[in-house]
Amino acid sequence: MLKYKDLDDRIKAFVFELDDVIYPEKDYLLQVYYLFANFIEFTEGFPTAQDLTAFFKTSYTHHGDEGIFDRAKEAFGIDEKYRDNFERLYSTAILPLKLLLFSGILELMQEIIVDRKHLFLVTNGKPEIQLNKIRQIEWNGLEKYLRVYYASEINLKPNPDVLSYIMKDHQLTRKDIMIIGATETDQEFAISSGVDYLAVDEFL
Numbered sequence: 001m002l003k004y005k006d007l008d009d010r011i012k013a014f015v016f017e018l019d020d021v022i023y024p025e026k027d028y029l030l031q032v033y034y035l036f037a038n039f040i041e042f043t044e045g046f047p048t049a050q051d052l053t054a055f056f057k058t059s060y061t062h063h064g065d066e067g068i069f070d071r072a073k074e075a076f077g078i079d080e081k082y083r084d085n086f087e088r089l090y091s092t093a094i095l096p097l098k099l100l101l102f103s104g105i106l107e108l109m110q111e112i113i114v115d116r117k118h119l120f121l122v123t124n125g126k127p128e129i130q131l132n133k134i135r136q137i138e139w140n141g142l143e144k145y146l147r148v149y150y151a152s153e154i155n156l157k158p159n160p161d162v163l164s165y166i167m168k169d170h171q172l173t174r175k176d177i178m179i180i181g182a183t184e185t186d187q188e189f190a191i192s193s194g195v196d197y198l199a200v201d202e203f204l
Contacts, residue, residue, distance in 0.1 A: 028095070
């Protein structure tokens with residue numbers, strides 16, 4: 001497992017994606033599903049929140065988040081009119097539990113800040129959803145040093161435009177930057193930007 005001390009000390013700025021890089025995205029989604037399940041039980045009386053939450057958890061584990069409302073609708077006969085309530089929760093949910101950073105990433109970010117390096121978050125997700133997640137992460141004080149960029153407001157990754165914007169904004173060059181990500185898109189983003197890349201798994 002890599003530590004901050006193992007990295008090139010000439011790197012001046014670290015760029016992270018949000019979901020499954022900073023924290024496990026399932027910790028957010030499962031709480032969204034839990035809140036919706038309780039809303040449905042309160043409103044309709046069936047299915048129970050426990051049964052619907054269990055279904056969501058199993059369905060997410062096997063098939064992911066995409067199309068999960070449709071699967072629940074088919075399994076339990078949930079009325080189509082509740083789709084808007086479900087989708088709105090992604091950007092408005094007030095979670096029962098704070099989202100916790102991966103311990104290896106928390107340690108890495110703390111050391112980056114102590115060493116007076118730049119810390120950037122560049123996310124491809126919808127800004128209103130990503131902002132809701134960011135607000136509910138337990139940052140341990142790191143939020144004061146974190147600069148957040150929503151790629152969709154400039155150009156989605158792997159297009160390098162958002163990184164070019166960051167470099168210009170903060171007087172950085174390509175050799176100053178390292179991207180830490182979890183997906184092929186993140187890796188292609190680093191390649192198209194001409195900067196160093198490491199998979200988050202190296203730190204976990």
